[in-house]
Amino acid sequence: MAAFDTTRTTYGSTGLFGRFGALVATATGMLAAWNDARATRNALSGLSDRELADIGMSRGDIETVATGKTVF
Template sequence: MAALDTTRTTYGSFGLIGRIGALFTAATNAVVVWNDARATRNALSDLTDRELEDIGLSRSDIDGVAVTSRGF
């Protein structure tokens, strides 16, 4: 007769494969965040000063907006 141990939890015990997957996910997320900031920076840089003023920004605000535009 086979016994199945159901008292162990799997929370936090990823093993090697799980840790590699978590590392890959973290790296992918970092690339996505970087690309979003790059795209935002490029889109805002393409606007004229008048268009930036219409949305309440100036050229000096672009980098700050691009970094904080992560959707949180």
Template sequence: MAAFDTTRPTYGTSSLFGRFSAMTASLLAAIVDWNDARATRQTLGQLNDRELADIGLCRADIDRIAEGKPVF
């Protein structure tokens, strides 16, 4: 005999509110990531070539670092 329990709460993103909050959290994370990359580009862009060379970088490396990619 099969039984179906309807009194147990559902967890996860199956409800409309759960999907909305997951979408909102995803959007917020994207905005935070974009702002971090923007701030990194701005800060590194203010350094002169000598200062960049002191930390082992060149101007071409700034975008890769802001995107979180490794610089070889």
């Protein structure tokens, strides 16, 4: 007669602690991305219009560059 062990989780599945760890990792990544965008925005905003023109940007480009979104 065969017996099945039903007390173990399926191989490769994550338990409660694994899901909580993934949530913490995602939140930490989002916080780091927000902080990078904030620092980039502050640094570019501190430049003069002439300095922005020297690197091929205008004031309207700062948000796009800070968030990393591309414009087609």
